[in-house]
Amino acid sequence: MAHPFKDVNFEELFDAAADAMLLVDSTGHVIQANSAAQQLLEYSKKEICGLEVEALIPASFRNYHHQHRSAFFEKPEKRSMGNGKDLFALSKSGKELAVSIGLSPIKTQQQLFILITFYSADKRHNAEQALRTSEERLRIAKQAANLGVFDYDIQLNIVHWDERMCELWGEKSSESIKYKKFISTVHPNDRAVIQVAMDRAINPANNDGFLAEFRILSPNSDAERWVTTTGRVYFEDGHATRLVGVAQDVTELKKLEKNLQEQRAETESVFKQQVAAQTASAIAHELNQPLAAISAYSEVALHALNEFGHNPSTLKRALEGCVAQAQRAGTNLHELLAFLQAGELITERLDINDAVKEAVNIARRDGYKEFALKLKLEQNMSTVLANRIQVQKVLVNLLRNAVEAMRGAGIPNSAITITVRTNKDMNMAHITVQDSGYGLDTETAKRVFEPFFTTKPTGIGMGLAVSRALAEANGGQLWLEPNKRPGATFHFTLPFAP
Numbered sequence: 226m227a228h229p230f231k232d233v234n235f236e237e238l239f240d241a242a243a244d245a246m247l248l249v250d251s252t253g254h255v256i257q258a259n260s261a262a263q264q265l266l267e268y269s270k271k272e273i274c275g276l277e278v279e280a281l282i283p284a285s286f287r288n289y290h291h292q293h294r295s296a297f298f299e300k301p302e303k304r305s306m307g308n309g310k311d312l313f314a315l316s317k318s319g320k321e322l323a324v325s326i327g328l329s330p331i332k333t334q335q336q337l338f339i340l341i342t343f344y345s346a347d348k349r350h351n352a353e354q355a356l357r358t359s360e361e362r363l364r365i366a367k368q369a370a371n372l373g374v375f376d377y378d379i380q381l382n383i384v385h386w387d388e389r390m391c392e393l394w395g396e397k398s399s400e401s402i403k404y405k406k407f408i409s410t411v412h413p414n415d416r417a418v419i420q421v422a423m424d425r426a427i428n429p430a431n432n433d434g435f436l437a438e439f440r441i442l443s444p445n446s447d448a449e450r451w452v453t454t455t456g457r458v459y460f461e462d463g464h465a466t467r468l469v470g471v472a473q474d475v476t477e478l479k480k481l482e483k484n485l486q487e488q489r490a491e492t493e494s495v496f497k498q499q500v501a502a503q504t505a506s507a508i509a510h511e512l513n514q515p516l517a518a519i520s521a522y523s524e525v526a527l528h529a530l531n532e533f534g535h536n537p538s539t540l541k542r543a544l545e546g547c548v549a550q551a552q553r554a555g556t557n558l559h560e561l562l563a564f565l566q567a568g569e570l571i572t573e574r575l576d577i578n579d580a581v582k583e584a585v586n587i588a589r590r591d592g593y594k595e596f597a598l599k600l601k602l603e604q605n606m607s608t609v610l611a612n613r614i615q616v617q618k619v620l621v622n623l624l625r626n627a628v629e630a631m632r633g634a635g636i637p638n639s640a641i642t643i644t645v646r647t648n649k650d651m652n653m654a655h656i657t658v659q660d661s662g663y664g665l666d667t668e669t670a671k672r673v674f675e676p677f678f679t680t681k682p683t684g685i686g687m688g689l690a691v692s693r694a695l696a697e698a699n700g701g702q703l704w705l706e707p708n709k710r711p712g713a714t715f716h717f718t719l720p721f722a723p
């Protein structure tokens with residue numbers, strides 16, 4: 226049978242090899258170079274054949290190479306060159322190429338040749354370099370984050386750990402320890418936390434990592450340290466064999482969190498106190514008026530009893546006044562509480578002109594009657610959507626303040642102008658209450674809506690604060706027209722019903 230390779234000659238075979246190969250004679254000269262070698266070293270076949278191999282080695286390694294070459298020829302055997310050291314070949318253009326080199330002696334009857342094979346070391350080199358870099362990065366990151374590393378051998382119940390980890394556990398030696406000892410340093414109340422995290426992590430069905438936060442008891446002091454650990458469990462044949470993870474001291478973070486919590490609780494309590502004080506003042510504001518009236522009626526009743534000798538009709542009127550005012554106080558309180566409880570706002574379609582007239586009547590009924598009313602109402606106003614009682618409250622408050630300002634200025638019975646119109650820019654019903662009182666200086670004007678701000682001897686300073694809150698709760702606004710003197714001008718808007 227004909228030999229299957231009889232048609233393939235040596236040169237073709239040599240050329241077809243994927244690795245770069247040189248055939249060198251016993252004098253160290255290249256006598257053959259395959260295509261891969263020509264390409265790697267950037268020589269043509271003609272140029273490379275006849276070169277001494279040292280010409281293909283960077284100058285710094287050349288001197289020793291002669292000795293190595295003689296040594297190889299004395300004891301020719303197939304082996305790799307350089308004992309694992311980084312080797313370099315020199316290309317024609319002077320590039321130093323990282324390579325691994327294999328040497329194979331080929332003996333013929335006349336002489337000994339060496340087949341030199343170059344394996345590009347770049348890939349290996351790069352991989353090693355990448356590994357070194359990533360290990361270095363990991364080391365730096367570990368150091369920066371102050372991480373301790375542990376490796377728990379679940380089957381042998383032994384924990385291997387690094388120095389940082391021992392330090393966290395208050396141990397001196399970084400020798401591996403039994404899991405039992407490892408866990409004994411954990412705060413007794415937190416051991417269950419670790420167990421639960423462990424049970425989850427070693428269950429292959431969960432596919433979860435290990436995550437636990439717990440306290441470490443310091444052997445020398447009462448101080449505890451908070452440690453957070455994360456890790457990953459490794460399985461063999463469905464059984465958890467190792468837990469590898471990192472631990473970090475988060476004591477400072479915990480302290481900070483605690484401080485923040487305490488601060489938040491403190492702020493909350495101050496806020497609650499403020500709300501309580503504001504609520505109490507709002508209640509006082511609502512009761513002030515009827516109580517003053519009740520007191521006045523009671524005085525009249527007493528007077529009627531003393532002076533006029535049981536004048537039943539005066540007495541009756543005074544007592545009826547008392548009853549009406551007491552009822553009003555109750556209603557006011559009820560409404561205020563409903564508002565403070567911020568339940569759903571009950572709104573209705575209101576004719577704002579009617580609401581204004583009603584508020585004027587209420588103010589008069591409450592004893593604020595000494596003013597000349599100028600009403601400028603827009604006819605056929607669209608209806609607004611608001612809570613009737615709250616709208617009244619705002620208007621009555623504005624009227625009361627206006628009358629008080631005019632009384633204070635010593636000009637009672639002066640004019641209060643109430644204008645109702647459509648504010649086209651805002652698409653709102655716009656009510657303006659303008660008085661002829663003492664007005665407001667710039668400093669007072671800045672503060673009138675602040676709760677408790679008052680310039681009156683018996684004032685509470687909640688009227689405008691509550692009124693603004695009511696206006697806003699109804700979808701409108703309440704503001705004071707700046708720099709408008711004499712007198713004061715307040716504006717109140719409300720949305721139209723759709």
Ligand code: ADP
Pocket residue numbers: 626627630660662663664665669673678679680681683684685686687688689690712713
């Ligand atoms: P109070 O009437 O209890 O003082 P308000 O909140 O209703 O509380 O008013 C706060 C302050 O605003 C008043 O003390 C007064 O100084 C000022 N103020 C309110 N309305 C007028 C007004 N129409 N004219 C002048 N000052 C006013």
